[in-house]
Amino acid sequence: MAHAGIRKVIVRAGGVAGGGRMATHAGAPLETPFGTAEIVEGDRIRAIPVIPREAPPGVAFLGGIQRYSVDGWFGATPVVRAHVAAAALCRNGGELVTVATRHEDFLVAPLAVLSDSEREALAAREERLYPSEPGSRRHPLLEIQLAVQVVDRRRAEVEATVAKEYREAKPGGLLVVDGSVTAHSAFAKDSRLLGIVKSHETQFLNGADVVTAMTLEPGHRSSVFAPKYERGAPVHSWYVRLWPWEGQDITHGLVRVERYATDASVSEADEISGWLMRERAPLSTPDARWDRLLYPIHRVEDLLRAKAGSWS
Amino acid sequence: MIDRGSKPIGRVVATEVLPASPHQFHFWTAVEAPLGIGAIVRVENGGDGRVVYAVVTDGKAYSDLATPLHDVLAAEGNPTGEAPTSRAEIRLWTAAVLRQVPEEPVQPVPLAEVRLASRVDVETALRMDAYLRGERPTGIPVGLYTAGGLSSPVYVDADFLLGPESAHLNITGISGLATKTSAVEFLIGSIFEHFPTHKGRVAAVCFNVKGPDLCFLDQPGPLTDAEKQMYVDLGIEPKPFENVSYYAPFRPDGVNLNTLRSNPELVGTVEPLVWGLREVLDYHEVLLNRDDVDAKADAFIDFLADRVVEKEFADEWGNLHRVKNFIDLERLFRAIFDGLESAGRSDMWRTHHIATIRKVRNRLLNISVRCKGLVTDDGSVSDLPFGTFEDRRVYVIDVAGMDNLGQDLVFTRIVSQLREHLERRNLGVEHVVVFVDELNKYAPQDGPDTYVRKMLLDISERGRYLGLVLFGAQQFRSQVHKRVVGNAGTVLFGRMDLDELATPGYQVLSPATKIKMATMPKGELMIRHPHFTHPVFVKFPRPAVLTGRGGVERFPPAVDVSFEDAVARQLAQLDRGVAAARVKDLIAGRPEDDVRRALLATRRARPKDVLTFFQSRLPTAVQRTEMKPKSGVSVVRPVEDPYGP
Structure with missing residues (x-):
């Protein structure tokens, strides 16, 4: 049966057409597919319509990039070269102005398994040299993954540093970060920090709540809930559907908003969701994540990529 | 030491698709940078001290929008919807290199900071330093280069404008925008004030071929404060021409001058142009x-x-x-x-x-x-003062009222006479600027090979050695003979017609430059000069003389009067004391040709006692006598048979 025919059948049967993208291999297994949460706005997750509204003045946006490559081997041990960077841009009259920016170039390798001369050679070449955990058994691909975890952490740390610098420069400004706010523990209790999570790897809701949250109509938000994280200050979160998902994947246009838990994080959910709807324009194309990537965050990434230059 | 001048406004960028070359490069600026087509910029490489001067020839703006459709989607079809964040936008400029210092080795433009040119930079970029400095400067101000708040005079080299290195000037532009004639008037004024004395004496001969365009060069015209300031910046005194001689043929009646400068206040300053066999x-x-x-x-x-x-x-x-x-x-x-x-x-x-x-x-x-009015049957002649031309004097020949044949004759003979006298070095001046409007009529690219066209070609190709310089103007350059426009060392362009810009002669210009040329306001020109690697845009003030239209309003042309009144009026212009009634008595009953000859002789001599002189030139009047029929002659009787006895 033709592709379009199946979609019609599903729609006629009360379902929603999917994107129908072709794939040849299963994706990487989800590491943390499930979490738990407590609903803090009502007793169940509801779809709440939001009214688009103006964004508050002086909002800033923080994002980061990371790049790496395996630049060599000592035997079967990889040496990873990496670049991480982060920047915070403040919006003033529609224009984005850089407030804080940082970058770091470094090498990552399982130093514990290298010889003295190999370590010295790397240290002489690059000032910053971070160790990665050696695998329990020697496996080049696994050791690359462990090195990339170091790169991930360094990027998060650089982002946290930029966030602090921004807060010092603009103590009262609203800061939107790309990803979860939990990476910025220094801002616990800071209601002016807002996280926009684009990936939905961890599902905190359950049962009918998941269906309600994941099938939100465009221009709707879910009720506020409190995801349970292992560490850090309590967080409030809710979903917002920015773009229609019919004919696309179920997460198309769906973002999850996070704030450190305060009284305002529930009462201001409508307002924040409203101006997030306005942030749909301009589109952040040609980025493939344009349906969830806010344009100012896209600009932060563009800026950092331009500053990083070519990778050679 | 290099003057670093203004702050950087941009930076040279080069990609494989858009590389920087020795003749052209690209640079970006902030959106609000005070830059436009025609601006002169400086690129300085801190490493080896190389400085590149260039003129902006094209500009592009674009954002990070992938396709226009994405803007529609984001705005949900509402064109008035305003996004909270402005898209990233670029101003990418293309510049053509004017000069590199040092000149050798010729290298691609360095990927360095870009600055707006300072006054000194403009001088250097246009190689004006070669003729503005030194013991014998030869710069003639032609206009003001203006960009980014800078107003800097642009000079052309007299050696390349009036010879002998190159010569001639050609100006093209749409009619009716007061650019071609105004520019030439302004430039002749500038030449008269700045032409170096060590290069000799210079005069201008202007043919007024239409309306009253050049009829009031000696009358002051209104100037705004901004225009007066432009004169100050250019170092030119805003004043009308002090020395102007006007010539016009008579109308067919032989006494009324065929010119729009016929107001009684001014007509006395117009000399008749009369030729014989x-x-x-x-x-x-x-x-x-x-x-x-x-x-x-x-x-x-x-x-x-x-x-x-x-x-x-x-x-x-x-x-x-x-x-x-x-x-x-x-x-x-x-x-x-x-x-x-x-x-x-x-x-x-x-x-x-x-x-x-x-x-x-x-x-x-x-x-x-x-050609009645210009050519007389009786051989009377009133001509230009070939041999006694004066330094810094304009000679205006008003042929606007003549038919094409007469215009051709006047033009040919006067220019030929100028050439002959210049060849013999006895004209009175060493350089003559001849201004001819409507060049497409006199030297068309197509059409018959007329004597006038041959003569214009001759001036264009050989005039610079003699000091005979052609300032030609036309609406469509493409319709003028290629050898005439091609020999013009200096070329000015006013506002241009888009159809004209589409002709092959303008292919070397960028689309942006063409659009600027098609929309240029009054008082702005693009100039090409042998010293300038690329054309540059300049502004010039209105000439400080009365325009043709303004002149006609202020000095309305007189209505043609009767033969007797015209003679009386002309003599009165030579001497206000001459009574019209006395003149009319003197010429009553005389043949008009006799009166015309006497009048012409009087005008030529300009005697102290005008009336006596005029009378002396009239042939002695023959006393009229009434002839009565003789009496006593017998009536011839009719003869029936004329062959009879």
């Missing part, structure tokens, strides 16, 4: 249709010019001729025809066939009819 015969090629006058007619005309005119000439029938004017010429023709008839030889005279002689007679005598 000799002046015309030398340029018969202009007047006679080549299809009509063949080699045989040419030979006969040459015979007349060489052997007859202004010489003692005896015909075969015992008549002695001295042909000085058209009346004498007609007398000669009559004698030939009568002589041939009486001798019974009616076909040949001195190897010339009678039909050829008749044809030449008809054509030549017809000239005095077709």
Whole structure:
């Protein structure tokens, strides 16, 4: 049966057409597919319509990039070269102005398994040299993954540093970060920090709540809930559907908003969701994540990529 | 030491697709940078000290929008919807290199900071330093380069404007925008004020070919404060021409001048332009249709010019001729025809066939009819002062009221005379600027090879060695002969017609430059000069003279008056004390030709006692006597048979 025919059948049967993208291999297994949460706005997750509204003045946006490559081997041990960077841009009259920016170039390798001369050679070449955990058994691909975890952490740390610098420069400004706010523990209790999570790897809701949250109509938000994280200050979160998902994947246009838990994080959910709807324009194309990537965050990434230059 | 001047406004960028070369490069600026097409910029490489000067020839703006459709989607089809964040936007400029310092080795433009040019940079970029500095500067201000708040004078090199290195100027632009004529008037004023004395004396001859355009060069025109400031910046005094001589032919009546500068306040300053047989015969090629006058007619005309005119000439029938004017010429023709008839030889005279002689007679005598007012039958002459031309004087010849034939004759003869006198170095000045408007009419790219066009080609190609400089203007450069425009060292462009810009001659210009040319306001020009690697845009103030339209409003042309009144008025202009009634009494009953001759002689002599002189030039009046029929003559009786006894 033709592709379009199946979609019609599903729609006629009360379902929603999917994107129908072709794939040849299963994706990487989800590491943390499930979490738990407590609903803090009502007793169940509801779809709440939001009214688009103006964004508050002086909002800033923080994002980061990371790049790496395996630049060599000592035997079967990889040496990873990496670049991480982060920047915070403040919006003033529609224009984005850089407030804080940082970058770091470094090498990552399982130093514990290298010889003295190999370590010295790397240290002489690059000032910053971070160790990665050696695998329990020697496996080049696994050791690359462990090195990339170091790169991930360094990027998060650089982002946290930029966030602090921004807060010092603009103590009262609203800061939107790309990803979860939990990476910025220094801002616990800071209601002016807002996280926009684009990936939905961890599902905190359950049962009918998941269906309600994941099938939100465009221009709707879910009720506020409190995801349970292992560490850090309590967080409030809710979903917002920015773009229609019919004919696309179920997460198309769906973002999850996070704030450190305060009284305002529930009462201001409508307002924040409203101006997030306005942030749909301009589109952040040609980025493939344009349906969830806010344009100012896209600009932060563009800026950092331009500053990083070519990778050679 | 290099003057770093202004702050950086941009940076050179180069990619494989858009590389920087020795002649062109690209740079970006902030959106609000005070930059536009025609701006001059400086790129300085801190490493080896290389400095590159360039002129902006094109500009592009674009954002990070992937496709226009994405903007529609984001705005949800509402064009008035305003996004909270402005898209990233770039201003990417293309610049053409004007000069590199050092000149050698020629290298690609460095990927360095870009600055707006300072006044010194403009001088260097346009290589003006070569002729503005030194013991004998030869710079002539032509306008102000303005960009980014800078107002810097631009000079052309007198050696390349008036010779001998190169010469001639050509100006193109849409009619009616007061650019072509105004620019030439302004430039002649600038030349008169700044032409270096060590290069000799200079005069200008301007042909007023339409309306009252050049009729009021000696009258002050209104200027705004901004225009006065431009004059200050250019170092030119805003004043009308102090020395102007006006010439115009008469109307067919021979006494009213054929000019729009005929207001009683001004007409006294207009000299009549009157020529006789000799002046015309030398340029018969202009007047006679080549299809009509063949080699045989040419030979006969040459015979007349060489052997007859202004010489003692005896015909075969015992008549002695001295042909000085058209009346004498007609007398000669009559004698030939009568002589041939009486001798019974009616076909040949001195190897010339009678039909050829008749044809030449008809054509030549017809000239005095077709150009009546300019050409006189009786040989009276009033001409330009060839030999005593004055330094920094404008000679305006108003031929606007003449037909094409007359204009061609005036133009050809005057320019030929200028050339001959310049060749002999006895004109009175060493350089003459000849301004001709409507060049596409006189030297068209297509059409017949006229005497006028041949002469213009000759000036264009050889005039610079003589000091004879052509300032030509036309609406469509593409319609003027290529050798005429091609020999112009300096070229000015006013606002241009888009169709004209689409012709092959403008292919070297960028689309942005063409659009700027098509939308240029009054008072702005693009100039090409041998020292400038690329054309540059300049602004010039209105000339400090009364425009033709303003002049006609302020000095309305006088209505043509009767022969007697016109004579009286002209004599009164020479001497206000001359009473009209006395003049009318003097000329009453006299042949008009006698009066015209006397008037012309008086104008030429400008005596102290005008009326006495005028009277002395009138032929002695013959007393009229009434002839009564004689009495006593018998009536002839009718004869019935005239052959009878």
